[in-house]
Amino acid sequence: MNRDHAVVIGGSLAGLLAVRVLLDHFDRVTLVERDRFPAGAAFRPGIPQSRHLHVLWTRGMELMEDLFPGLEETLIHAGAVELKVPADALWLTSAGWRTRFDLARLLTFSRPLLDWAVRARLAASPSLDVLEGNEVTGLLPRGADVAGVALRSGEAMAADLVVDATGRGSRAPAWLGTLGYPAPPETLVDPLLGYASRYYAIPPGFDPGWKALYLQADPPATRRTGGLFPQEGGRWICSLSGAGGDYGPTGEDAFLEFAKGLRDPVLYETIRDAEPLSPICGFRRTANHRRHYERLPAWPRGFVVMGDAACAFNPIYGQGMSVAAISALELDRCLRDEPDGLERRFQRRVARSASGAWLIATGEDLRYRETEAAPTRLRTRLINSYVDRVVATANVNPRVCASLLEVIALSSPPASLFSPAVLARVTANRLRSP
Ligand SMILES: Cc1cc2nc3c(=O)[nH]c(=O)nc-3n(C[C@H](O)[C@H](O)[C@H](O)COP(=O)(O)OP(=O)(O)OC[C@H]3O[C@@H](n4cnc5c(N)ncnc54)[C@H](O)[C@@H]3O)c2cc1C
Structure with missing residues (x-):
């Protein structure tokens, strides 16, 4: 494979991490993103989930810090809050309250802040071209292989490697179909879960002896989970979710009623009198969805798929960003190894990177009676x-x-x-x- 030019489709977290890795291996990298990027840490339509609680677990944070040394410091400087886990949290598990041991450290921040911090680090790279407000509409064929991408603007852009990081809505199965490949087998485990989230101001002087609340469901008896986490800007994000079709509601009164229905009143009592800083936003596209590209009998050279486009999880377990980071590390390893067959090797490693998280998420979701999936084994x-x-x-x-x-x-x-x-x-x- 030549290493002149790589194209990454999608500038959310999986795409940004892929860009970071590819910059070490290709002369030029182009990132194509449908949205225009905001100047700062702000919402954009292409990542609608960024209005909801995002927890970046230790493994993901460590890998991102390796890729962008100093990232944690940037986040802390911008107001990210350090939590001792579980010491700083009231954490109601399915088996009752967790003792507040001091075992790990977690940084909490908004999703737009993380994306902004990563984008800012990449912006300094002279080998990166960012094509915003444009969209990939298909793959350019070279025989049965991929030679680049077609853009909505009408251009054809040649590339030695194309990375699809377009998330759950990825059209890779259809794009591969136009090159003559069969659709990948898919697995869907849908717990019918919906989020509703809102920002609140943390009252001045607030100090009840905890910084975060996490009240989990106890399926199948109860289906509601609530999280209240501090973020930059002196605010909480409150995300309520319900499985089995008991979706978090977006109406003012219904939101509070739903919070009252959690397994403990502490979250409701905390937000009841707090000042809301945003409207309530809902989100229901949360099924565990895996496309098994690693099982296809043949695979084109010049194309790989990663992030939610390959495997998306029920977000309540907070795994997607960390799995994207693990896949970025695997991309780096594959590019360092024997170049022949790297694309297939990478898809196998993407599948392997996702398997632990998949087992946790689907294992938990199968506790809900309403989860749409093959019968529980x-x-x-x-x-x-x-x-x-x-x-x-x-x-x-x-x-x-x-x-x-x-x-x-x-x-x-x-x-x-x-x-x-x-x-x-x-x-x-x-x-x-x-
Ligand atoms: C409600 C919710 C809460 C979550 N909470 C957590 C959490 O706590 N912890 C965690 O680790 N993960 C969480 N996740 C998962 C996390 O958001 C994703 O795993 C993460 O964003 C990585 O996804 P991605 O980059 O693969 O795709 P996405 O984030 O979906 O981004 C896809 C990007 O591709 C762009 N795009 C799409 N099509 C095209 C095209 N044709 N051409 C150009 N650009 C295109 C889009 O505009 C977008 O920017 C959550 C998800 C949801 C839904």
Whole structure:
């Protein structure tokens, strides 16, 4: 493969991280984004989900810091809030309140702030061209391979490698179809979950001994989750979500009523008298959706797919951005390895990068009776009943809590919850409180 020019389609997080990696391997990189980028940390229509709570777990933050040294400092300087986890949070799990051990650190900030900070770092690169307000409408063929992209403006842009990072709405299956490839097999696990979110001002002097609230559902008995997290600008983001069609509502009274219906009144009592800073926004496109490109019998040279375009998760588990960062790391590795067949190799690694997060998200979602998916397998039910015991033990045991947090943060694989150290503590806890 020549390394003259790479094109990235989509300038959200997966696309920006791909750009960062490709700049190390190609003479020129062009980023094509349908929107125009805002000058600062502001909302744009192409990332409608950015009005909702976004948590960047440890693994994702570490990888982004590796790609953009000093990123954390930039975020903190811009007002991101440092949380000790779970020490600074009131965290109601399916098995009750989590003890407030001091085990990890989390930065909380708005999604537009993160995108702005990453874009600002890339803007300094002389090898990057940013084509805003334009759109890729198809792939340019060279035989059965990809030679570039067609733009809405009518131009054809040649490229040695094209990266599709256009998110859930990706048209890659149709684009590949025009080159003669079959559609990839897909898996959909839809918990019918909807978000509703609103910003509130943190009252001056507010100090009840916690900084964040996270009240989880306890499926199948309860389906509502609520999060209240501090962000830059002295504000909270409050995201309420409901699964099984019990969508977070966007009406003023309904929003508060929904908050009242969470498993504990603390979130409702906190926002009831707080000053709203925004309208209430809803979002319902949250199904776990995987396109198995790695299973296609043939794959074109010059084209790869990553981010939500390849695998999107129910966002309530906060995994999409971290998985995008892990895939960016894999892209870098593939470009450093043997160049022959890198595209197929990359799709296999994208699938592998997503598998732990997929197992967590779909395993949890299959607890809801209404989740639209193939029938729950016995294996999922058995794993879930073990996970229930892990959660209960993590609530009182710091060692198990740390292991669970590492899995949630994608720093360790789900299988690590079956390590002898965790198993022994879970068993001991079960014997103490059967
Ligand atoms: C409600 C909600 C909450 C979430 N919370 C979290 C969280 O807490 N933690 C977490 O890690 N993740 C979270 N996510 C997931 C996270 O938002 C995504 O994983 C992340 O944005 C990476 O997605 P992406 O870059 O692949 O695609 P997207 O963010 O969907 O971006 C796609 C981009 O491509 C552009 N585009 C589309 N088509 C074209 C085209 N043809 N030509 C040019 N440009 C195009 C769009 O304008 C957009 O900029 C959440 C998602 C939702 C929906």
